[in-house]
Amino acid sequence: MDKPDPRTALAEIRRFSARFRNPDLEAEFLARRTERHLRQVRAALAVGVVMVLGFAVLDYLVLTESRTLAVTIRLAGGLPSIGFVFALTFVPLLQRNTDLFAWIIVPYVTMNYLALNVVSDAPDVYLSGYIIILFFMQILLPLSFPAMLWVGTGCTLGFALAIPAIRDLPIGHLLTIYSQYIATLIAGGFAVYLINVYRRIEFLDSKKIAEQRQQYFGLLTRILPRDIVVRMENGEPRIADQVPSAAVLFADIVGFTDMASRHPPERVLDTLDTLFASFDRLVEQHGLEKIKTIGDAYMVAGGVPTSRPGFLADIADLALDLLDAAADQAGPDGRPLELRVGIHVGPLVAGVIGDSRFGYDLWGDTVNIASRMQSLGEPGRVQVSDAVQRELAGAYRFEPLGEIEAKGLGRIPTWYLLDHNDREY
Numbered sequence: 001m002d003k004p005d006p007r008t009a010l011a012e013i014r015r016f017s018a019r020f021r022n023p024d025l026e027a028e029f030l031a032r033r034t035e036r037h038l039r040q041v042r043a044a045l046a047v048g049v050v051m052v053l054g055f056a057v058l059d060y061l062v063l064t065e066s067r068t069l070a071v072t073i074r075l076a077g078g079l080p081s082i083g084f085v086f087a088l089t090f091v092p093l094l095q096r097n098t099d100l101f102a103w104i105i106v107p108y109v110t111m112n113y114l115a116l117n118v119v120s121d122a123p124d125v126y127l128s129g130y131i132i133i134l135f136f137m138q139i140l141l142p143l144s145f146p147a148m149l150w151v152g153t154g155c156t157l158g159f160a161l162a163i164p165a166i167r168d169l170p171i172g173h174l175l176t177i178y179s180q181y182i183a184t185l186i187a188g189g190f191a192v193y194l195i196n197v198y199r200r201i202e203f204l205d206s207k208k209i210a211e212q213r214q215q216y217f218g219l220l221t222r223i224l225p226r227d228i229v230v231r232m233e234n235g236e237p238r239i240a241d242q243v244p245s246a247a248v249l250f251a252d253i254v255g256f257t258d259m260a261s262r263h264p265p266e267r268v269l270d271t272l273d274t275l276f277a278s279f280d281r282l283v284e285q286h287g288l289e290k291i292k293t294i295g296d297a298y299m300v301a302g303g304v305p306t307s308r309p310g311f312l313a314d315i316a317d318l319a320l321d322l323l324d325a326a327a328d329q330a331g332p333d334g335r336p337l338e339l340r341v342g343i344h345v346g347p348l349v350a351g352v353i354g355d356s357r358f359g360y361d362l363w364g365d366t367v368n369i370a371s372r373m374q375s376l377g378e379p380g381r382v383q384v385s386d387a388v389q390r391e392l393a394g395a396y397r398f399e400p401l402g403e404i405e406a407k408g409l410g411r412i413p414t415w416y417l418l419d420h421n422d423r424e425y
Contacts, residue, residue: 010197012204018145018196029203030096037098037142038089044105044140045082045089051136052078063120070120077112099147106137110155118166127167127177130159131184138188148192156181224360225289227305228352239360240351246303247315247345247388248367250374251279251322254338256296256331263332271332272296278325286314286321291362297374298322301362304350312345312391316417319343319382327380341382342373343417345391365409372406373414382417389415396420 012020020026056074063070085105094100113133117126134156138148160181163174220229228239253275260268276293283290283300288311291299300318302311319341326337348364369385377383389398397418403411 010201013197013200018193018200020200029200032203033142033199034095034098038095040140040142041089041098041101042086044137045086047136047140048082048109049079051133052082059116059120059122063122066120070116070122073112073116073119077115081108081112098142099144102137102141102143102147102151105141106134106151106155109133109137110159114159114162114166124167124169124173127163128180130156131180134181135184135188138192143192145189145193145196148189152185152188156185224352224358225305228360232352238351240349241305243304243307243348243350245307245345246301246348246350246362246366247312247343248348248362248370249300249302249315249319249341249343250371251298251300251319251339251341252374253296253326253331254340254379259332260296267332271329271337275326275329275337278329279322282318282321282325286318287311288314288318289360292359301350304348304362305360312388313395315343315345316382316384316388316392316396317420319417320419323380323382338379340374340377340379342370342375342377342384343382343388344370344373344385345387369406369409369412372409372412376404376406376414378416384415384417386413386415388417392417394421 012022012025014021020029052074056071059070059074060067085101088094088101088104110130113130116122134152138152143151160178163169163177169177217229217233220232224232231239276298279298280290287308288300288302289304291301293299300315302315322341323339326339329337331337344366346364346366346369348362348366350360350362352358352360373383373385383401384398392398397420399416399418401414401416403413406412
């Protein structure tokens with residue numbers, strides 16, 4: 001697979017908002033990340049509980065005159081609000097827009113921390129402690145960059161402007177605290193910006209990889225049965241199945257070798273391409289598996305790689321349809337094509353062979369007998385084994401042919417498949 005180009009991904013993202021230029025793409029990104037964002041909010045709330053308890057212990061150790069009141073504000077104002085916000089993570093409106101959590105959490109924490117500094121005898125260093133809270137909220141909450149700018153800057157500005165009203169600080173101390181706030185806003189904002197950009201790049205990369213994977217899957221399913229491709233993707237090291245019952249069909253164009261020798265290659269290939277394309281459509285319509293083509297021979301199977309009821313009847317119907325499709329097409333010499341078709345049903349082995357040019361194939365006497373049914377048949381007819389006739393008797397009409405001599409198999413009884421009892425002409 002091609003490696004996604006990060007420069008292409010960056011071109012899709014607005015420089016100042018760190019959002020996708022395409023609103024539909026942005027909506028898809030947010031929808032994909034909803035569950036992650038909710039987990040991130042809940043994780044931030046869990047960290048908030050730890051921080052509230054930790055700072056409460058610090059208040060108890062550091063403060064003197066208003067220790068009880070400060071700890072009460074810290075705990076009573078922090079823990080219930082965290083529980084309330086956690087409950088809000090299950091509200092559909094907020095689940096669809098996790099930026100709203102920032103507008104709830106950051107202002108509330110800011111006011112709570114401001115109230116603690118108003119009522120307690122907290123040392124001036126507590127004012128600098130706000131940068132710790134601010135930075136954690138910037139990093140832990142799933143903020144969009146615009147939301148971070150508005151809520152982070154707004155709350156920090158409000159807190160900074162309130163300091164002179166609650167504390168009498170030398171201008172030097174005040175400027176030092178303000179510089180810390182500004183530095184935290186810049187550092188946190190930069191972090192939030194990068195997080196937003198890289199998450200969107202990751203999203204585009206995952207989309208491209210998924211598209212390439214789908215193309216790869218589609219290519220494989222044109223070579224191998226879909227069920228086999230799924231098994232290979234699931235890591236099955238070797239595909240080798242003992243199939244108790246499957247139907248195999250061979251179809252061969254009568255006299256094609258002679259036709260190919262007497263006509264231009266382009267016309268011969270056009271004939272094969274058109275005919276086999278129509279065969280492919282018929283195979284798909286009947287829910288069967290095309291195994292391969294060998295020259296002008298066409299091989300189909302039913303009951304593999306996954307067995308299902310009625311596969312032999314589908315093979316029989318396909319055989320009759322293949323005869324019609326061939327008769328409707330003119331060969332290179334302008335005359336209608338004729339097929340010899342053979343079918344047999346029985347046990348076989350199926351599997352994938354090869355490493356670089358792999359293929360799904362079938363082996364066993366069932367395959368050999370089906371091939372003999374085709375090669376020993378007559379033009380324009382479907383020759384089937386006795387096993388096929390026994391299974392389809394009553395549903396189809398057959399003409400007995402008697403026994404034929406099949407090389408390596410001895411004498412075997414065969415039949416001609418005529419048509420389905422309900423088939424109309």
